[in-house]
Amino acid sequence: MSSEVAARPEGKGADIQRRGLMLVLSSPSGAGKTSISRRLLQDEGRLAMSVSVTTRPPRPGEVDGRDYHFIDLTRFEAMVKADELLEHARVFGNCYGTPRAAVEAALSAGNDILFDVDWQGTQQLNEKVPQDVVSVFILPPSQEELERRLRSRAQDSEEVVIGRMRKAADEISHWSEYDYVIVNEDLERSVADVRAILRSERLKRERQTGIGDFVRRIVASAPE
Numbered sequence: 001m002s003s004e005v006a007a008r009p010e011g012k013g014a015d016i017q018r019r020g021l022m023l024v025l026s027s028p029s030g031a032g033k034t035s036i037s038r039r040l041l042q043d044e045g046r047l048a049m050s051v052s053v054t055t056r057p058p059r060p061g062e063v064d065g066r067d068y069h070f071i072d073l074t075r076f077e078a079m080v081k082a083d084e085l086l087e088h089a090r091v092f093g094n095c096y097g098t099p100r101a102a103v104e105a106a107l108s109a110g111n112d113i114l115f116d117v118d119w120q121g122t123q124q125l126n127e128k129v130p131q132d133v134v135s136v137f138i139l140p141p142s143q144e145e146l147e148r149r150l151r152s153r154a155q156d157s158e159e160v161v162i163g164r165m166r167k168a169a170d171e172i173s174h175w176s177e178y179d180y181v182i183v184n185e186d187l188e189r190s191v192a193d194v195r196a197i198l199r200s201e202r203l204k205r206e207r208q209t210g211i212g213d214f215v216r217r218i219v220a221s222a223p224e
């Protein structure tokens, strides 16, 4: 799954090969993972979004191929059967899944990949490619604020909002399965926190696969 590519994460310094990573964000619906993801994609180089397939209908403003690939159940089932999905799950009565080919293409192009998946998707990714997954759980500051955000988004019917509130406790109960946890009170602060995580994880020794060669070159060029 992982690729090894020549990359200069900060655009300067030594040209050291590194492996791409999979940055997974989960939260109860409405806690802010879409807002954080959009900002990360704007601000970060070498980061691409994994666009999931879903059988849920598009919300106003959502674009097919950008937010999701919107497909019907027959097509979804065919993709599962053909093993074209890296993971898949049923959430709020709809099916969601991560297309395998797009992830592999992005990783081999030297990009890190951002995932907005629920706890079921995170568990499956952790089972399949544990060394590449960096997982972050986003919490709302309070139950009241979560409800306010779900309503202020004004994109779902009352029935859907109530369903999402009911499901929030279930999603939150999985917080301890994640590497990092962020309380999304101030959006700017949360984006900065996720960027700090990304920056540190990119520097992990085992992800800098070319560091051994680099060190050998430095040592070899030292004066006698």
Ligand SMILES: Nc1nc2c(ncn2[C@@H]2O[C@H](COP(=O)(O)OP(=O)(O)O)[C@@H](O)[C@H]2O)c(=O)[nH]1
Pocket: 026, 027, 028, 029, 030, 034, 052, 053, 056, 087, 088, 089, 091, 096, 097, 098, 116, 117, 118, 120, 121, 122
């Ligand atoms: N397992 C899995 N979950 C997904 C995938 N895509 C989206 N989800 C999750 O499905 C849930 C519902 O997503 P969505 O309908 O866009 O509403 P949201 O909660 O407002 O983001 C969220 O918890 C997403 O993280 C996927 O490919 N796999």
Ligand SMILES: Nc1ncnc2c1ncn2[C@@H]1O[C@H](COP(=O)(O)OP(=O)(O)O)[C@@H](O)[C@H]1O
Pocket: 027, 028, 029, 030, 031, 032, 033, 034, 035, 036, 149, 150, 152, 153, 184, 185, 186, 187, 188
């Ligand atoms: N830190 C924050 N403070 C206030 N409002 C926020 C914050 N983060 C997100 N929101 C708002 O809350 C609503 C839900 O956020 P969204 O990113 O769609 O959540 P999710 O993707 O987790 O369902 C949106 O209207 C968004 O603008």
